[in-house]
Amino acid sequence: MPTVGYSSTQKSLHWALFALVVGMYLLTFGDDLFQRGDPDRALAWRLHISFGLLLTALVLWRVALRLARGAPTLPDSMTGFERAVAKLGHLALYVLLVAIPALGILLTWFRGDALTFFGFFTIPAPFAPDRGIAGSIREVHGLCANAILILAGGHALAALWHHFVKKDDVLKRILPRREPVTCFERR
Template identity: 90%
Template sequence: MPIVGYSSVQKSLHWALFALVVGIYLLTFGDDLFQHGDPNRALAWWLHISFGLLLAALVLWRVALRLARGAPTLPNSMTGFERAVAKLGHLALYVLLVAIPVLGILLTWFRGDALTFFGLFTIPAPFVPDRGIASSIREIHSLCANAILILAGGHALAALWHHFVKRDDVLERMLPHSHHPQLRRFH
C-alpha cells in the first residue's frame, strides 16, 4: 500500500532540521560580530558545533525513518518534470544534510579541537591536527552550507508555488497540523 502522507514525527523532524540549519548558519556570523578573544565569539562556535551535532543526530533519525517508512507518493497534479526535480532536490538536500555535519566534525578535529555537545560530553580529535586539511574542509563545508540554503530556498518556493499557484496539497502534506483527507484514517 503506498504511503499517503508524512507522519507527525517526520513533519517535526523536517521543521526542526530547517530551524537548525538556519540557526547554525546564523551562528557563523559570530566571527563578524565579535573580535578575536571575545568570549562571545568562542560561545558562538561552541553553540555552532553543539547544534551541528544535534543536527547530525536528527538527520540520522530522519534518514532512518525515510529508509524504514519510505516517502509518500507524489501528487497526481505534478508533471513528470516536477516529479524528477522534486526527487533530485530531495536527494541533494539529504546528501547535504549528511555531508555538512560530517565535514564539520572533520573540520573541528583537523583544527585540533575536541567536539563537545553542550558540555555534556567531549570527543577528542582522533588524529593529529593539520591546518592545511582543515582549511580545505572549511571551504567545502562553507560551500555545502551555502548550497543547502539555496536548495532549501528553492524547496520552499516550490512548495509555495504548489500551494498558491497550482493549489494542490504539496505544502499541506508537510504542515505540522495538516489533516490531509486521505490521512484522516491514520489520526
Template identity: 70%
Template sequence: MAVISTYTSSQKLLHWALFALVILLYALTYGEDLLPRGDPTVDAIWRLHISFGLLLAALVLWRVTLRGIRGAPNFPPGMTGLERAAAKAGHFILYALLIAIPILGILLTWFRGDALSFFGLFTIPAPFAPDRATARTIRELHSLCANGILIAAGLHALAALYHHFVRRDAILARMLPGNRAG
C-alpha cells in the first residue's frame, strides 16, 4: 500500500470550500433572524440559503467520492491507537453531518411546500404536499445538525492546531493549500 502524506489539491479545495459554505449558510440563517417577518429581504436570504445548501450537497458528494477513491493520508508515526480512533470518529461525524444537513434542508423546503431553486437556474418542485408538523420536526433536526457541525468542526480545528503547535507533526500541513510535503 502506498504511503500518502498529503491530500490532493482537489481534496484541499473541497475541504476549504465546504468550510466556507458552512460558515456562509450559518451567517445567512442568522442574518435572516435579524430582519422582521415579512421583509422581502428574508425571502431573498432564504432563496440564497437554499441555493448555497444545494451547492454544499453537490460538493459534499464530490468530497465523499474523492475520499472513497483517493483515501486519506496515513496517520503520522507516534499517534496512539486512541488518537487514531478519535480522528476516525471525528471525521465520520463531520461527514455524517455534512450529508445529513443538506438532505434535511431539502426535505424541510419541500415539507414547507416550497420548490428547490438553484440560483434561479433550475427548480425542483416539492414531490409531496406541505406538512407543517413534519416541517417543524425536520427544521429542529436541521438546526440541531447545523449546531452539531459547528461543534464538530471546532473540535476538528482544535485538534489540528494541537497537532501543529503541541505535537509539531504534519497533520495540519497536509490540508493547507500549496503543501506538497512527501
C-alpha cells in the first residue's frame, strides 16, 4: 500500500537506526583500544550488546510500520532502473538490519555469555558454548556490519544525488519537518 510520505515515527526510527548502527560499529573498536582483561573493554562489549538489543527492537518496529504503511511512492522523475535499485537497496538494508542483531545474539550465546540489556534484564544462553561456531558467526556478523556501512553510504549518496542533482524530494521525505505551530489549520 503506497503512501504519500513517511510518518514522523518512521523518520525518527530511520535516524535512530542510523545513529545506533554507526555507534555500535564504533564500539567494536574497544577491542583495539583496550587490552584483554581491561574493564573498559568489557564495558564496551556490554554496551554493544545492549545497544544491539535496542536496535533489534527498533528494527522490528520499523519493519512492522513498513508492512503496515508501505513505502511512499517514488517520484515520477525516477527511471525504471532507479526504482529497481532503490527497492533492492532498501530490501538489502532491511535484511542486514534483521540479520546483524540476530547474528549478534547467536554470537553472544555461542561465546557462552548471557544477553543483558543495560543491566535491567539478562537472558542466559539457551545452549552450551561452542567457540568454533562462535568464530564462524563472528566472521559473518562482521562482514554484514561492513556491508551495511557500505550499503548505507551508497544509500546516503543516492539521496544526496537526488537532492542536489535531480532536485526531487527523495531526501526531503525522510528529513524531519519543521512546521510552524499554528492555532488554526488552513483548509
